[in-house]
Amino acid sequence: MSEQKLKATFINVGLGALTVFIVFIALAPLLWFAPIAFKPQVLAWAMPPKFIFIPTLENFVHVFRNVKSFGAAYKNSVIVSFFTTAISLFLGTTAGYALARSNFRFTKYMGIWIILTRMAPPMIFLLPFYIGLRILHLSGTYIGIIFTYMVITLPFVTWMMASYFQTIPEEIEQSAMIDGCNRIQILFRIAVPVSLPAIVTCTIFSFIYSWNEFLFALIVTGRGTKTVPIMIQGFMSSEGIQWGPLAATSLMVILPVLLVAMINQKGFVRGLIGGAIK
């Protein structure tokens, strides 16, 4: 091996090691935190910390037995995330299709609209929603929370689907139209099945957004409809934080999003940048 080649190999190994090290740093807080949920109470805060211990489920048992709000909050989060995602997808897909197939250049303005809702601090929507939902007697209801979350998800899904539908050639649809399908049949039988990648992106973005959302939830959820982030915040503010059960709860809360993220990360990232980069 020549000296130059040796040097190149050396640099490559070095950069590879640096990459691994940075990934480790990025994950270190999670890797340190997750095992705490499985630590026995007696060892939990031993100093120096015990990195090797016999894992126990006692923190989880404690959460299920003593923290009554846990099951309810988890159920609320599942309901809210599911319906926010489903309704946004249905309405956003139909509106997106109509946008893509209409002649006027509305889609372009829709993009600006998306960026504006992306820029607006949630505080702008929060007070009007709080007041509006009270007037409609919807404060603290699932419907109220789902509508609030659609501020973010619906414009995004509409625009994302519209830009995807625009890439589908219209000829396929015209031949179906000759065969006697109407626009709505075409949408659901032809356009939707070929747009699966965009639908997956929208689903993942809407789900993760509504699962993680905290600021709106602080105000629009009620006693019976608290979502998981609110439950965790309640844990923090109660006197004498029980760190073990808190760790167990936190782990159960981030697990679903991390799993979904593993399946398709691009969807979420694209959601964050509002489709600014394809």
Add this chain to the structure above:
Amino acid sequence: MYFLLLIGPPFLIIFLLTVVPFFYSLFLSTWKMNFAMPGSEKFIGLGNFRYMVTQDPYFWTIMRNTAVQVFGTVSLQVVIGLFLALLFSRATRGINIARSLLMLPMMATPVVIGVIWRFMVNPDFGIVNYILSLLRIPGPDWLGKPGLAMATIIAADVWLSTPFVTIIIIAGISSLPREPFEAATVDGASAWQSFVYVTLPLLSPVIWVAVMFRLIDAFKRFDSIYIMTAGGPGNSTETLNLYAYNNAFTNLDTGYGSALAMFLFFIIAVISVFTIHRVQRGGDA
């Protein structure tokens, strides 16, 4: 006909959800009104904004906190993010897995991220002070002292969101044309020279896109600050977003809270227009 049927309901909903609340907020910001004192509502025009900049004893402290938080996080993220993008855009085995793992924490619930950081910097059992103690450095109470609390708040988001900058810049790197680099090599440019004079200018639109989104989100940041310090100690980590929230929902000062939120939106809009301008100018160059 079908178009109206398809477009109508969703757009009515989007309109009701976004445009109506915006103008209602704008309307509220011109009133002196407090939920705790019904019946005392009074139209004061720009009075809330005048009070904000001339009389509010906390406003300028809040503005300074906001500026430190936003520009502290974003500048670190751009520098580190650019460096990581160069490292993670190398075509080596397993790089896709490495990228996915790097981005994973970003998806996690922000409230839980706040909890994890409170665990990590806890002076009694946190890992940070344990590592410092191994180096024989006495660990401070990170969230208990004003300057340190702000530094910790900034560090938490640098850790969390730098991969976002990285991923956008990687997208930009993968679409770079080859010719300029070949030309630079032929002309005898060193690796550093071709980075500074070829890579950076070509990447600048993408970098500005990343900067814009990071600035927007840094101004809007709420969850992890609320969980880690709730603006404390004192009001040393209270940013404009938290201050607007506290005014509207703790003091129930609806009018002033709306005015603060509007002001925040105004700042974000101005900064975004500026960065969009940079993106486009970079694209033309």
